[in-house]
Amino acid sequence: MKRSALVSFSAALALLSLAACRGTPPADLILLNGAVYTMEEDHPWATAVVVTGNTITAVLDDDAEAEAYRGPDTRVVDLGGKFVVPGFIDGHVHFNNAGALINDANLMAVSDDDGLVKEMRRVTAILGEGEWISGGLWGAYEEWSLGAEGAGEKKGERWTPDRWVIDSVTTANPCLLTSFDGELFLANTAALQAAGLESAPVAGLERNAQGAPTGLIRRGSPALARIREVRTPKSHERLLAENRAALKALREAGIVEVHDIATPEQTARFAELQRSGELTARVWLRPDLSRGAELVSQGFRMGLHPETKQPDAFLRYGALKGYIDGIMGTHGALFFEPYDDQPGNYGHYRVHTSSDSAMMVEDMDKMYGLIRAGVEGGFVPNVHAIGDKGVALMLDLYERLKNEGVDLTGFRVIHNQVVRPSDFPRFRQLGVIAEVNPYHISDDMRWMEERIGHERSKGAYAFASMLEHGTMLSFGSDWPGTSAAEYHMHPKYLIHAAVNRTTLNHTPEGGWFPEQKVSVAEALKAYTINNAIAAFEGDVRGSLKTGKLADITVLDRNLLEVAPADILNTTVEMTVVDGKVVFERGR
Numbered sequence: 299m300k301r302s303a304l305v306s307f308s309a310a311l312a313l314l315s316l317a318a319c320r321g322t323p324p325a326d327l328i329l330l331n332g333a334v335y336t337m338e339e340d341h342p343w344a345t346a347v348v349v350t351g352n353t354i355t356a357v358l359d360d361d362a363e364a365e366a367y368r369g370p371d372t373r374v375v376d377l378g379g380k381f382v383v384p385g386f387i388d389g390h391v392h393f394n395n396a397g398a399l400i401n402d403a404n405l406m407a408v409s410d411d412d413g414l415v416k417e418m419r420r421v422t423a424i425l426g427e428g429e430w431i432s433g434g435l436w437g438a439y440e441e442w443s444l445g446a447e448g449a450g451e452k453k454g455e456r457w458t459p460d461r462w463v464i465d466s467v468t469t470a471n472p473c474l475l476t477s478f479d480g481e482l483f484l485a486n487t488a489a490l491q492a493a494g495l496e497s498a499p500v501a502g503l504e505r506n507a508q509g510a511p512t513g514l515i516r517r518g519s520p521a522l523a524r525i526r527e528v529r530t531p532k533s534h535e536r537l538l539a540e541n542r543a544a545l546k547a548l549r550e551a552g553i554v555e556v557h558d559i560a561t562p563e564q565t566a567r568f569a570e571l572q573r574s575g576e577l578t579a580r581v582w583l584r585p586d587l588s589r590g591a592e593l594v595s596q597g598f599r600m601g602l603h604p605e606t607k608q609p610d611a612f613l614r615y616g617a618l619k620g621y622i623d624g625i626m627g628t629h630g631a632l633f634f635e636p637y638d639d640q641p642g643n644y645g646h647y648r649v650h651t652s653s654d655s656a657m658m659v660e661d662m663d664k665m666y667g668l669i670r671a672g673v674e675g676g677f678v679p680n681v682h683a684i685g686d687k688g689v690a691l692m693l694d695l696y697e698r699l700k701n702e703g704v705d706l707t708g709f710r711v712i713h714n715q716v717v718r719p720s721d722f723p724r725f726r727q728l729g730v731i732a733e734v735n736p737y738h739i740s741d742d743m744r745w746m747e748e749r750i751g752h753e754r755s756k757g758a759y760a761f762a763s764m765l766e767h768g769t770m771l772s773f774g775s776d777w778p779g780t781s782a783a784e785y786h787m788h789p790k791y792l793i794h795a796a797v798n799r800t801t802l803n804h805t806p807e808g809g810w811f812p813e814q815k816v817s818v819a820e821a822l823k824a825y826t827i828n829n830a831i832a833a834f835e836g837d838v839r840g841s842l843k844t845g846k847l848a849d850i851t852v853l854d855r856n857l858l859e860v861a862p863a864d865i866l867n868t869t870v871e872m873t874v875v876d877g878k879v880v881f882e883r884g885r
């Protein structure tokens with residue numbers, strides 16, 4: 299029943315498009331003289347795209363033919379040979395956190411006083427007087443370079459800041475920043491004063507030789523609790539401002555849709571931004587798997603708007619997001635054999651797959667029940683599984699559901715960071731999508747072999763093996779990242795990582811496990827049409843075809859022709875969402 303509802307929604311959109319082109323009203327936008335890569339197999343290349351309203355009304359091989367669509371108010375853009383692709387669809391973001399990293403402190407790459415001061419200056423310029431600065435994760439990148447590179451190298455001294463470093467640039471804003479591991483916090487003088495801590499003998503405050511608090515506060519201490527008590531939460535306006543900053547970043551990166559791991563609060567903000575006409579990216583919401591039964595009981599299902607409960611092409615519920623295991627960054631991903639650098643540690647489960655507080659005892663029936671409840675109400679599951687055992691358990695569970703007659707269309711295993719050889723064929727056999735996050739390669743390769751050894755690393759981010767086995771790939775960025783790493787969202791980073799398998803500095807030469815490189819064409823597919831299909835809307839979006847919704851990205855260079863090392867220099871020139879130009883370089 300859920301499928302038929304989705305199909306009729308898609309059919310309605312298609313009919314609207316047909317109605318728009320029957321009377322051939324003049325176009326609103328004509329893109330001419332482009333290298334148009336359509337992602338349509340029977341018509342892969344074109345030079346012109348005609349847009350009327352929110353719909354593509356023609357994809358042409360001859361610019362002169364586009365003249366027929368020209369009216370007095372038509373905007374005609376000569377692309378000068380630039381590269382045109384269907385708008386990028388990011389299959390995996392944490393939108394809410396991304397905005398916070400843009401408008402609040404981001405200290406992941408900061409490991410000295412100068413860097414800290416610079417970042418505080420940037421943030422105070424954004425925030426109003428009196429607003430608290432939070433976030434941070436200072437030292438995350440420093441920790442890596444100390445930890446992983448060059449075995450036997452002596453660990454250097456970790457940098458720790460103090461309040462006097464930032465006081466002069468943060469007089470109007472109290473700060474509570476955190477270290478990458480959450481062990482230490484830094485309060486500035488304004489924050490200490492607000493909590494009455496400047497001279498109070500409260501436990502958890504670090505003091506210097508003269509007995510003055512340095513601003514450093516230990517995790518879980520009474521002093522930290524005091525500061526948190528007086529800290530004013532972010533206002534609704536501030537959260538909206540963070541959202542606007544994240545939307546701007548998406549427009550500038552050519553992203554037309556995100557599949558977002560959204561909280562109920564963020565969902566409400568999306569709806570508010572949509573009402574005010576500011577939602578410039580489509581959003582496919584992925585609420586937590588545990589909310590399935592509740593959403594179903596409220597009359598929601600996939601494809602419906604979170605407030606109106608009507609089909610909506612901009613903001614609607616998508617899959618339910620579940621979790622099997624932890625993450626590689628914290629040795630939490632679940633493996634059949636222990637981590638090489640942590641003997642005895644196999645990783646751990648998550649709240650959807652375990653019932654004990656330590657998350658060590660497997661309870662896949664718990665996840666089975668949650669998925670069943672969602673599936674019966676018209677939701678599919680998209681489940682995080684990172685270690686080889688996590689992935690195998692997820693495939694086992696999907697197989698069980700399939701054997702019970704469940705249609706697995708649109709079911710995803712998310713991340714698939716390490717897959718054991720015998721599991722590669724199972725994605726195709728089950729008809730399950732492998733959602734992957736290519737940029738993790740550029741990051742994780744630094745310590746992957748140290749943690750799981752060379753042999754298991756052969757199955758790490760093994761996109762070529764997945765494709766060889768006929769797996770449908772869905773690309774996502776995982777923007778903005780974890781406490782261990784920042785993940786970039788701009789498509790150039792994801793495509794670079796998948797095609798070159800090197801860091802941003804182009805190391806190692808030739809790529810990390812180069813046999814797993816994929817072509818630019820495969821990367822583009824996983825980033826456009828595949829993600830539209832993965833959201834059950836492949837018939838209305840995801841490629842450049844007459845009748846489809848006009849989501850278009852223009853890049854400065856033809857990625858199918860540039861040298862692989864040049865991919866990272868790509869810039870987005872124009873982003874069109876639902877027929878509207880939402881970003882244009884230099885305008």
Ligand SMILES: [Zn+2]
Nearest residue numbers: 390391392776
């Ligand atoms: Zn994620």
